[in-house]
Amino acid sequence: MRFRLAGILDDAGWRFELFRKGALPFAREAPVALPDWPQAAPSHPGTALLLALLDTQEAQCEGESLRLTHDRVAGLSRPEAVRLGLPPVVPWTLFLSHDAPIGEPSFALRVEWFQRGGAPIFGARRTGTGLTVTAGRFLILDPLYSALEAINAVNAANGDASPEGLDRRMTAYARFKGCLTRLTGDLRADEYLRGLTIHQATGIGIDLEPGDEAALFLPTLYGDRPEDAATADPQDQGLRDAARLPSFVR
Numbered sequence: 001m002r003f004r005l006a007g008i009l010d011d012a013g014w015r016f017e018l019f020r021k022g023a024l025p026f027a028r029e030a031p032v033a034l035p036d037w038p039q040a041a042p043s044h045p046g047t048a049l050l051l052a053l054l055d056t057q058e059a060q061c062e063g064e065s066l067r068l069t070h071d072r073v074a075g076l077s078r079p080e081a082v083r084l085g086l087p088p089v090v091p092w093t094l095f096l097s098h099d100a101p102i103g104e105p106s107f108a109l110r111v112e113w114f115q116r117g118g119a120p121i122f123g124a125r126r127t128g129t130g131l132t133v134t135a136g137r138f139l140i141l142d143p144l145y146s147a148l149e150a151i152n153a154v155n156a157a158n159g160d161a162s163p164e165g166l167d168r169r170m171t172a173y174a175r176f177k178g179c180l181t182r183l184t185g186d187l188r189a190d191e192y193l194r195g196l197t198i199h200q201a202t203g204i205g206i207d208l209e210p211g212d213e214a215a216l217f218l219p220t221l222y223g224d225r226p227e228d229a230a231t232a233d234p235q236d237q238g239l240r241d242a243a244r245l246p247s248f249v250r
Contacts, residue, residue: 003040003047004029005085009130009137013069015062016050016084034064046083070128074145081139090131090138092121096151105161107169109151109176143182150176 002021007014018037019029032040041048050066053059059066073081078089092113100106113121113131124133129145131138140148154176157168 003032003044005044005046005050007084007086009127011127013067013128014073014084014086014130015065015067016046017065018044018047031064034061034066046085049080049083070145073129074140074142076141078141081141087130087137087139090140090144092116094144094148102169102173103166105159105165108155108158111148111151143179147176147179147183150179 004019004021006017006019008017018032018040020032020040021027021029037047037051041051050059050068053068053072054061054066058072059068061067073086076084076086081089090113092115095112095114097110097112099108099110113124115121121133124131126132126140126148129140131140150172154169154172157165157172159165160168
């Protein structure tokens, strides 16, 4: 007996239905009730995988089907995605550009897709881990999926000209830059974004210029130690931001 998994994409994730194929070539497929799915597990690896994820509460029951969230689908390996009958992994390069400097409330990240040879992909629409184009549908796995979600978070923080709005944009962008460290050749960025690094201050120190009573107090921002701790000053308790606040006189 043969079985087929059908994955249905929506905003919440992927919903999987199981069908039993008839013995005759033109026989109509019959849906399989969820209690009968274990019968298909020995001969259908995708069904066995979904039932295993159900046991660990990573999949959820939905009527006679099972659901995986986009976050969980993004964490699948490529062989696991094939077992579930999901679309092929997106084969293109993501190009990232920007609107306005990050200090402006209109700052936003623009996403474009290009073939490996450089030809642009038009009309791509993303729904979570699914990317739909004229030629069909493709799958987005991590780390690219997490980077795209972080881009959405950056763009959701624009439009606010207040200092708090700027802080939200910078915080969201710093998290996005963290996602980029996991990507290899899947993403390219314009010159501004390649050179834009944000060190978010987590503390403030006071440097005192030597001299008399008119000596300057120099507030200095500190942040977390960089990932490459070997290149950091061992006497420093954090990463000093290159920019300093205005000086003050005692």
